[in-house]
Amino acid sequence: MLLKLIPDNTKITFMKLRIPALIMSAILLIGSIALVFTRSLNFGIDFAGGTVIEISEPADVNVEQIRSVLGGLNLGEVQVTEASGTGLNAERVVVIRIGKQGGDGMDAEQAGSEVSKKVLTALSAAIPSFNMDEDLRRSETVGPKVSGELLQDGLWALFWALLLMMVYITFRFEWHYGVGAVAALFHDVIITIGMFSLLQFEFNLTTIAALLTIIGYSMNDTVVVFDRVREERRRYKKLPLVRVIDIALNGTLSRTILTSGTTLLALLAIFFFGGEVLRGMSSALIWGILIGTYSSIFVASALLIYTGLDKHRDEDEAGNAAADPADDGEVAAGPAGN
Amino acid sequence: MLRFPAWKVAIILVVIIWGAMLALPNLLTQSARDNLPGFMPKAAMNLGLDLRGGSYLLIELDDTDARDPRLLELSSAIQENLILRSGEGGRINHEVSQVGSSVQVKVLDADKLGAALSRVRAVANDRFPAPPGGGAAFTVNRLPDNVVEVRLTSAGNAQGNDLVASTISVIRKRVDPQGVTEVSITPQGENRIVLEAPGESDPQRIKDLLSQAGQLSFHLVIEGSQRLQPTDENGLRPMTLPYPEIGPAGTLIVDQNDIMTGADVQRAYQAFNENGEAAVSFTLNNRGTRAFAETTRRYVNERFAIVLDGAVISAPNIREPIIGGTGQISGSFTIESATDLAAIIAAGQLRADLVFVEERSVGPGLGADSISAGTWASIIGLILVAAFMILAYGIFGVFAVTSLAVNIVLILGALSGLGATLTLPGIAGIILTIGMAVDANVLVFERVREEQRAGRSPMSALQKGYESALSTILDANVTTLIAALVLFQLGSGPVKGFAVTLAIGIFSSVFTAFVVTRWLTVSWMRWARPKKLPI
Numbered sequence: 001m002l003l004k005l006i007p008d009n010t011k012i013t014f015m016k017l018r019i020p021a022l023i024m025s026a027i028l029l030i031g032s033i034a035l036v037f038t039r040s041l042n043f044g045i046d047f048a049g050g051t052v053i054e055i056s057e058p059a060d061v062n063v064e065q066i067r068s069v070l071g072g073l074n075l076g077e078v079q080v081t082e083a084s085g086t087g088l089n090a091e092r093v094v095v096i097r098i099g100k101q102g103g104d105g106m107d108a109e110q111a112g113s114e115v116s117k118k119v120l121t122a123l124s125a126a127i128p129s130f131n132m133d134e135d136l137r138r139s140e141t142v143g144p145k146v147s148g149e150l151l152q153d154g155l156w157a158l159f160w161a162l163l164l165m166m167v168y169i170t171f172r173f174e175w176h177y178g179v180g181a182v183a184a185l186f187h188d189v190i191i192t193i194g195m196f197s198l199l200q201f202e203f204n205l206t207t208i209a210a211l212l213t214i215i216g217y218s219m220n221d222t223v224v225v226f227d228r229v230r231e232e233r234r235r236y237k238k239l240p241l242v243r244v245i246d247i248a249l250n251g252t253l254s255r256t257i258l259t260s261g262t263t264l265l266a267l268l269a270i271f272f273f274g275g276e277v278l279r280g281m282s283s284a285l286i287w288g289i290l291i292g293t294y295s296s297i298f299v300a301s302a303l304l305i306y307t308g309l310d311k312h313r314d315e316d317e318a319g320n321a322a323a324d325p326a327d328d329g330e331v332a333a334g335p336a337g338n
Numbered sequence: 339m340l341r342f343p344a345w346k347v348a349i350i351l352v353v354i355i356w357g358a359m360l361a362l363p364n365l366l367t368q369s370a371r372d373n374l375p376g377f378m379p380k381a382a383m384n385l386g387l388d389l390r391g392g393s394y395l396l397i398e399l400d401d402t403d404a405r406d407p408r409l410l411e412l413s414s415a416i417q418e419n420l421i422l423r424s425g426e427g428g429r430i431n432h433e434v435s436q437v438g439s440s441v442q443v444k445v446l447d448a449d450k451l452g453a454a455l456s457r458v459r460a461v462a463n464d465r466f467p468a469p470p471g472g473g474a475a476f477t478v479n480r481l482p483d484n485v486v487e488v489r490l491t492s493a494g495n496a497q498g499n500d501l502v503a504s505t506i507s508v509i510r511k512r513v514d515p516q517g518v519t520e521v522s523i524t525p526q527g528e529n530r531i532v533l534e535a536p537g538e539s540d541p542q543r544i545k546d547l548l549s550q551a552g553q554l555s556f557h558l559v560i561e562g563s564q565r566l567q568p569t570d571e572n573g574l575r576p577m578t579l580p581y582p583e584i585g586p587a588g589t590l591i592v593d594q595n596d597i598m599t600g601a602d603v604q605r606a607y608q609a610f611n612e613n614g615e616a617a618v619s620f621t622l623n624n625r626g627t628r629a630f631a632e633t634t635r636r637y638v639n640e641r642f643a644i645v646l647d648g649a650v651i652s653a654p655n656i657r658e659p660i661i662g663g664t665g666q667i668s669g670s671f672t673i674e675s676a677t678d679l680a681a682i683i684a685a686g687q688l689r690a691d692l693v694f695v696e697e698r699s700v701g702p703g704l705g706a707d708s709i710s711a712g713t714w715a716s717i718i719g720l721i722l723v724a725a726f727m728i729l730a731y732g733i734f735g736v737f738a739v740t741s742l743a744v745n746i747v748l749i750l751g752a753l754s755g756l757g758a759t760l761t762l763p764g765i766a767g768i769i770l771t772i773g774m775a776v777d778a779n780v781l782v783f784e785r786v787r788e789e790q791r792a793g794r795s796p797m798s799a800l801q802k803g804y805e806s807a808l809s810t811i812l813d814a815n816v817t818t819l820i821a822a823l824v825l826f827q828l829g830s831g832p833v834k835g836f837a838v839t840l841a842i843g844i845f846s847s848v849f850t851a852f853v854v855t856r857w858l859t860v861s862w863m864r865w866a867r868p869k870k871l872p873i
Contacts, residue, residue: 008791054704106400106693113694117542136539137704143695146396157828164820172813206763209825209833213770213840216821220774220814224781227810255784258730259777262723266773269719270766275711277388278766285770 010250014297015242018305021298025187032194039197044204045140047154049100049147051115054137057082057092061127066094069126073118076101083276093137100144109143116141154208158189161215169219173226176307181222184300188218188291195287206281214288217263221256221296228252229304241310245301260293340801340860350857353849354744357751364750383754386761387534387698388832389712391705393541395533396526396696397548399505412465412488413441419461420454427453440489448484455486462488501689506531509692511685512547530695539701543678548692551647552682554600558633559641559653561591566640579643581650583669590650592643597633602626606683608676611668616676618667620683627663635659646682712765719769720746727776731783734859734873738779741854745775748846749839758842761835771843777814778851782807787873796863796871804856811848819844 045052067080077099084092096119101111116139123130142150162185170178189211196203228248236244264286271282363371363382371380387394413434420430420443430453431446445454459478466475479487502525509531514521522534535544560566560576568574574593581590602622609619622630633642634656643653644667652667671679724742728735749768753760786803794802822844825837 008787056703109398109693109695113545113697116697117545120542132540134701134703136699136701138698138700139541140698141694141696143693145398146696153828157824160827161821161824164824165817168816168820205833206836208828209763209836212821212825212828216818217774219817219821220777223813223817224810227813231806251788252784254787255777255780258726258780258784259774262726262776262780263770263773265722265726266719266769269715269722270769272715273711273718274715274766274769275708275762277708277762278711278715281763281766 010253011246012250012253013246014249015246015302015305018298018302022302025191025295025299028191028194029187032190032197035194035197039200041193041197041203042200043151044202044207045097045142045147046204047147047151049112049142049144051096051098051112051119051139051141053096053098053116053119053139055094055096055123055130056135056137057094058127058129058135060129063094065126066096066123069122070096070098070119073122075099075115075118100147109145112141112143150205154205157208158211158215161212162186162189165215165219169223172223173230174309174312176304176309176312177226177230179307180300180303181219181226183303184222184292184295185215185218187295187299188214188288191291192284192288196284201283202280204280207284210281210284210288213285214292217289218292218295221260221292222300224255225249225252225296225301229301241305245304249297249301256293256296260289263289340797340804340856342857342860347857350853354747354854357744357748360751360755361747364754379755381754381757383750384757384759385705385709386759386764386832386835387536388700388762389705389709389760390536391539391700391702392534392536393538393544393699394697395535395541395544395694397509397531397533398693398695399501399529399531400691400693408465409436409439409441409490412462415461415465416441416443416458416488419457425453425457427457430454430457437487440487442481443486443488445484445486451480451484451486455480458486458488466490502529502531504689505692508552508685508688509533509548512552512681513544515681515684537702539699541697541699545694545697547678547681548688550682550688551691552600552685552687553647554603554683554687555596555645556598556630557592557594557596557643557645558637559590559592559643563640566593566637579645579648579650581643581653583651590643590653592645592650597642598622598626598629600683600687602629603683606680608673608680609666611666615668616671616673617669618671618676618680618683620665620667620680622663622665624663627661630663630665631659631661635661646679651679708762712762716765716769716772719772723772723776727779732872733862734779734783734871737855737858737862738776738783738851740858741779741850742772742775744854745843745846745850746772748850749842752842752846753839756842758838759835760839761832763832764835764839767836767839767843771840771847774818775843775847775851778807778811778848779855781811781814782851782855783873786871790871790873796868799871800859800863804852808852811852815844815848 063080063082067078070078070080075098079097081095081097082092083095098115098119101108101115103111120132120136120139124132162182165185166178166182169181173181192211192214193203195201196207201207225248228251229245232244232248232251233241236247239247267282267286267289270278271286274282360379362378363374363380366374366382371382374380413436417432417434419425420432423429427450430450432454433444433446435442435444443454443458445451447454455478462476462478469475474491476488476490479489481487506523506525510521510523513519513523513533513535520536521538522532524532526532533544535541538544558566558574560568560574566572566574568576573595575595576591577594578589578591581588584590602625604621604623604626606618606620609617611617638656638658641653641655643650645651652669654668667679720742724739727738727742731738746768749771752758782803785807786799789799789802790796819841822837822841826834826841828837
């Protein structure tokens with residue numbers, strides 16, 4: 001009667017795939033870094049500074065006209081786009097983006113803070129049906145100083161999150177596990193940033209929030225697998241590490257699928273029904289859950305094999321363990337899928 | 339693990355009921371909330387500006403040119419000292435002016451520069467004693483053209499370290515003179531102020547109110563007067579100020595000495611003049627009343643100018659002596675601009691220029707749309723997750739979903755009880771928690787499945803499942819909690835709301851999964867006594 005998504009007693013030999021998986025991850029990593037350097041990121045105003053104004057789409061005026069009205073204001077780079085607003089029966093909106101204003105220090109701040117007034121005054125004059133009280137949906141301006149600080153704060157937050165995870169994992173596990181877990185975190189963060197660069201999604205403060213959440217989720221997933229690896233190593237002292245990892249991964253596979261499944265369902269609900277404001281965040285999280293689940297298996301666990309964990313005995317088995325030193329993970333990997 | 343004595347059950351029920359009571363006000367209208375009995379909590383969640391609409395302004399104080407009221411006192415003390423004949427070098431002719439955060443004394447008797455320097459230093463020493471931490475509170479410098487400058491050091495500025503606090507008080511008086519709105523004004527860091535105005539989706543009026551320094555003074559008008567012509571004896575010194583009222587390039591020549599300043603104005607409010615036009619009425623304090631009466635008695639039929647931030651706003655005739663200490667400023671005002679001017683005058687002078695370095699405003703339309711979008715996304719997310727869990731685990735899924743419902747009630751209760759602010763990303767945090775909260779249940783259920791397959795009896799499998807899942811559950815949730823804490827440190831406004839719901843969600847998820855689900859499961863097993871767990 002129950003829906004068995006994952007059959008009992010799976011014996012998938014994940015670790016057989018570790019070499020191609022690690023190569024693929026390496027390619028994705030290099031590609032992401034290259035993308036960030038060549039295509040850069042589409043920074044939102046949080047990090048780039050500037051102004052965003054969203055208004056209800058006026059009935060009698062098209063985007064082209066708005067563009068020409070604003071073009072006359074001499075505000076530098078102006079982008080005008082149409083979008084569908086937030087909500088189930090979303091009305092059409094017009095989003096106006098204006099770049100950072102020139103000038104030095106406080107002059108630039110001052111010029112930036114006058115942009116929204118200039119734009120709204122010009123729109124009111126040019127569009128008869130535009131009523132500021134009703135049609136202005138949002139207006140945001142971030143000055144050059146604050147945008148620089150926000151970017152710095154965001155990067156520091158990523159740094160601290162990664163560092164604290166590293167501290168926690170080495171505190172709870174052996175350092176061998178820590179290496180794998182943290183490598184997986186960097187892998188997830190860098191590839192997610194790479195995706196933002198590839199698709200030119202707006203990269204802003206909520207993206208950083210999403211990245212931190214991905215770090216939390218990916219670590220959560222990795223810890224569940226590692227807990228199981230540690231437990232199975234105590235149970236099967238003579239089995240080669242590769243086999244033990246496969247047993248642990250199969251033991252947690254059903255949980256992995258179910259939890260990422262429910263989390264993805266919740267995120268899809270946000271993506272489709274949570275409106276435009278949350279779309280960037282939810283798309284980052286959806287991607288992050290997928291990559292985080294993948295990396296727990298094929299990065300974090302796979303790297304355990306290369307950190308010398310097989311030569312090392314977990315703490316409480318030190319004296320009585322009878323692990324055969326000849327059990328080399330590499331060699332024994334072959335017949336694992338019995 | 340599987341025992342639930344009465345006291346444990348009681349604690350579980352108390353927690354759930356308390357959470358439900360805290361969450362309840364969110365479902366009620368304001369009037370229904372007011373009618374709740376006294377013991378019930380009445381506070382609903384605060385909605386963030388992104389949900390209810392409103393403006394957020396981050397204001398930076400440009401303190402390179404901070405106007406310190408102590409410098410004004412220093413100026414007059416220097417003036418008083420330098421005209422004394424008994425001092426070193428006798429009477430020294432000079433002009434004193436305040437330039438930014440310094441006082442400049444132009445010494446007109448060039449041969450007495452040295453004497454002037456030491457007397458200015460003595461006066462400044464008297465006014466600004468060295469700070470206890472060492473160093474000097476000010477420096478005295480010689481500038482070209484026989485100018486002596488007294489400039490406060492950063493230590494001296496810090497002694498009057500209420501720049502931010504006094505600015506906040508002026509901002510509050512200007513933006514919210516009646517004290518009726520929900521505007522929140524808080525300091526941030528060294529020299530920044532956060533202003534949040536719920537419901538005000540156009541920050542322009544607030545910005546206009548704050549863009550003026552509000553330096554008010556009253557002067558005699560020299561231009562066009564027979565009597566008021568500068569001579570050596572009467573001490574009148576002409577200065578030309580813009581007078582926009584009479585034309586874009588209009589100017590007016592007035593006396594540099596002021597009759598009184600904004601500090602002498604006790605009250606200012608919007609009123610109407612005899613022609614029924616909007617005007618600003620003001621009341622003076624004792625000192626101002628005396629000075630004003632004295633001047634207006636002496637100069638009937640002359641004019642005086644009311645000067646705000648270096649521009650004349652009005653220059654009325656003195657028709658008769660004004661001895662009551664009240665007056666009126668007329669001009670081409672609307673009711674709104676007169677109200678704003680009254681607020682600016684009454685609030686007093688801003689000691690530093692304000693620069694708006696970040697501003698975000700959300701209109702009521704987008705806020706309402708966001709609430710409905712967030713609600714729909716939550717409901718749909720919850721239904722999907724519930725269906726998935728029940729399909730995967732049957733009756734156990736029902737238990738997990740029940741405890742998920744309790745979880746949501748507890749999150750809402752905690753948010754209301756803590757007075758936290760719900761933002762749109764915060765709603766996303768709740769939905770994400772819905773998805774992740776079942777994780778702990780899943781971990782346990784999977785263990786129970788395994789133990790049962792390994793041949794354990796139902797009760798023993800359940801016992802073992804909970805035991806072995808516990809450390810994993812704690813480990814896994816600590817990592818998410820770390821991420822939430824870092825987020826909280828990083829965030830402002832919306833992002834902080836996300837961090838708060840995520841963190842609260844972690845605690846309530848662990849509680850509901852590990853305690854509530856377990857209690858439900860155990861109670862069901864004692865009642866149904868299944869031979870095999872349907873899992």
